[in-house]
Amino acid sequence: MTGYSGCLSGSFIRCRTLTHLLTVVCWRNSCVAPWHPRPGLDIMKPLVLTLLIAGSASALAGCMAPRQGTHGLPEADTLRRHLYAGVGIGRSRLEPDASEVPAYTVNDRDATGGQITLGIDINKYVSAELHSADLGSAGFDPSGRINYHTYGVTALLYAGGNRSSFRRQGLTGYGRVGYGYLENTPVGNVPFVKDHATHVLFGAGVEYMTRIGLGIRAEGIAYDEDAHYAQLGLIYRTGRRPQRQPVQTVETETPTPAPVPAPAVVAASPAPQPVHNACAGTVQGTDRITFHTDSAALTADARQLLDGVADDLAQCSTRSLAISAHTDSVGSESYNQALSERRAASILDYLESRGIDADRMSARGFGETQPVDTNSTKEGRQRNRRVELTTTP
16 A cells, blocks of 8 residues: 555554655554545556556567567567466565564564566567566564465567577577566554555576476566565476478588499490399488487388498498488577487488398487588578588598
8 A cells, every 4th residue: 555554653664665665654653645546546656657668668569579480490489478377486585664663673584485477578678568466565573474475477588599499499598578566465463554555576496497388497586675576387388389391401511422333245224213222332322311300210101212321331331331410590590409319320220120230330410510501491491401421441
């Protein structure tokens, strides 16, 4: 409430906020505030300002939003306007001002608190949230407590390379600024006054989101001048990633091995496609080594080509095989690196199941680090998704 809630012998305990601290003058047996709102105005004012801040943040975010795909990411892999919900638990530090009441001292400042959140990702820079937080209570000697509960709206300003990924997958950092309404209630006969009901809040934190939309947050928030809160929380973002087309790998440009001469005095028949010839150096036809979407599972065409490679390697027992897998730049760098490593290992495992000794083979994934074309076009990304098979003596 604004103004005063009680006066004991001309003194009281103050609950302060960061914005517009009212100057309350205490006389011997009365309290005089320079402004007394009409009934209901104390609640309506923060609600109106909350709506204004939320609308301004949305408009600003709309102006800042870049067109999807401007950074070479297909639409399926970019951030959308996801709704999300979160819950957190943590510890609060409460510092009510009891300096004007000599008979009362604060003897319990630390409390356990909790917060629930509803939000929406507006663009890669900004999210908007509504929150309700129970910060616990501060205790006094000789008796009594004051409870702290706050409601409000905040804007989160994100930083980091993963902020534009689908559902902000990966690790990001953010700053928080918002506007809230603080509700204090006494337990016992505690003389107190709340200087102002509304406040500006600030905070910062880090967030890690998984592929399934579930994430974790660690953050600290200053709700008002005498209430600070640190918490760990869980967050879940809604939305389903659109299906991408199966990954198509392409072969690198390598010299075509010379055809083997025919024993008879006739023209040699053209070599069948694809050309394996694992004994010749670089294996051709690897554009048929494809995988199922976002996985290391080989397709039927890929297994058929690798069967021919295994037959050739069985006849070239002195040669070793190097397997290299590459991706485009869609998604996070760490995810692409791990995916390429799994795909290279999948090829090695399949050839081993066809009787090729694992000691003769090596498998490496290079992720998106060695492109052969631009990642800003569909064709370029297709050429960058590739597998290379090379044999050495």
